[in-house]
Amino acid sequence: MRYLSFKKSKIIWGMLFLIVISLSLGIFWHRVSEKNKIGNQKIVFENKGDEYWEDDFRLKELLPVDEVIPPPPPPKMEKMKSSGCVADGLLNGYVDGTDGLLKLINRSKCYYLHRSIETWLQAPDFEEVKKNMGKIEKKEVVYGMFIAEAISTKTKYYYEAGERELDFDKMCRSGSKNFWGEHTCKPSLAKKEYQRYVLDITKRAMDLGVQSFMFGQVFYQDYISEPSIGIVLEKMRRYAGLRGMQIVIGAQTNDIEDENYLRQFDFIEGGVGLNFSGTIENGPCYSRWWKKEGDWCWALLWHDKFKSKANNVFAHLDWSGKIGDDMSTFSLMTKEERAQSLKYLDNYFAQRDVGFxxxxxxxxxKENGGCHGKSKKFYSADNKYSCDDEDTINELLGN
Structure with a gap:
């Protein structure tokens, strides 16, 4: 009897053990399935808005309905080259004396306003951009947007197609955190979140009539050996087509020599490497940094090594905010030296079919010490400020 009682007790405890195990497994699988369900919901939520870019039928749903701005005339590349002006951040409205600068542009012969919308470390305020565009009185103008190689991970930007705020931390290139300062990074076009941001800001810019877009230091934003930019360029051009407008897309490519890569862009762009004598060099790489094979090459894009592989080339007085860059050197010259330099550069590049x-x-x-605009942090050609280059520039534009 004791044996049977013991055996019965073992059976009961065994059954209880199996019940506990079953319940534990049930709870575990329930939690796993709920976690997967939440994960899948999160993925669906993150991807919301991507479907619009998959085909033209869906993409048409993103076209503006209210306050539709008619598509501007096609940009004229040759006129962009002969009558192009750097107007950095003009339409963002953060440059000191913006109203005066808008009047400066209205007085000028500028046709192409290069980098008139900036995105360096901050998303553009399109209401401000629209307001300032309304103050441009020119009948014929091409606005340019700069897609910067620097973003702030603290940026707040509402992505309407996805009905959420974009996460700028998810846009960063691996190993680039704090590259431009605290809470900054280089964005990567390999990241879906950055693609969403670029497509959204360029779409909104096109809706306002912006026709020129340039990727800053594209080798920071794209992996040249495994590029991701092609799909973004295709979608940008497709949206422009649905808007009934033509756009041009460029990039700062530095010493990239891959012709297939360069030909993706309507133009490439870079600095001139201005000397204090007001002249520039003829080699492929600026001798300030390049002395021998293997040294870092700051490319002079009008050299045949690069120009022959590109559709069009633009050159400008480069700036980095540091003493010794092109704009720093230029503003330290006398008025007469600046006029002579501009005439030399205009003639030099015109002969080579390069847009200066x-x-x-x-x-x-800020500490440069040369001529400047209303603020020491900005150059202005306006005659009312110390550089006073406005008349010289207008004489050269379109010649």
Whole structure:
């Protein structure tokens, strides 16, 4: 009897053990399935908005309905080359004396306003851009947007197609955190979140009539050996087509020599490497940094090594906000030296079918000490400020 009682007890405890195990497994699988369900919901939520870009029928749903701005005339590349001006951040409205600068542009012969919308470390305020565009009185103008190689991970930007705020942390290129300062990074076009941002800001810019877009230092934004930019360019051009407008897309490519890569763009763009004598060099790489094979090459894009592989080339007085860059050197010259330099550059590049972009508004090192605009941090060609280059530039534009 004791044996049977013991055996019965073992059976009961065994059954209880199996019940506990079954319940534990049930709870575990329930939690796993709920976690997967939440994960899948999160993926669906993150991808919301992507479907519009998959085919033209869906993409048409993103076209504006209210306050539709008619498509502007096609941009004229040759006129962009002969009458192009750097107007950095003009339409963003953050340059000191914006109203005066808008009047400067209205007085000018500028046809192409290069980099008139900036995205460096901040998303553009399109209401401000629209307001300032309304103050441009020119009948014929091409606006340019700069797609910067620097973003702030603290940026707040509402992505309407996805009905959410974009996560700028998810846009960063691996290993680039804090590259431009705290809470910054280089964005990567390999990241879906950055693609969403680029497509959305360029779409909104096109809706306002912007026709020229340039990727800053594209080798930071794209992996040249495994590029991702092609799909973005295709979608940008497709949206422009649905809007009934033509756009041009360029990039700062530095020493990239891959012709297939360069031909994706309507133009490539870079600095000139201005000397204090007001002249420039003829080699492929600026000798300030390149002395021998293997040294870093700051490419001079009008050299045949690069120009022969590109559709069009633009050159400008480069700036980095540091003493010694092109704009720093230029603003330290006398008025007469600046006039002579601009005439030399205009003639030099015109002979080579390269568009030289005249400086109207650009960044300066605050401590530079040369001529400047209303603020020491910005160059202005306006005659009412110390550089007083406005008349010289207008004489050269379109010649």
């Amino acid at each position: 972009l005249m400086p109207m508004v650009a960044v300066l090192p």
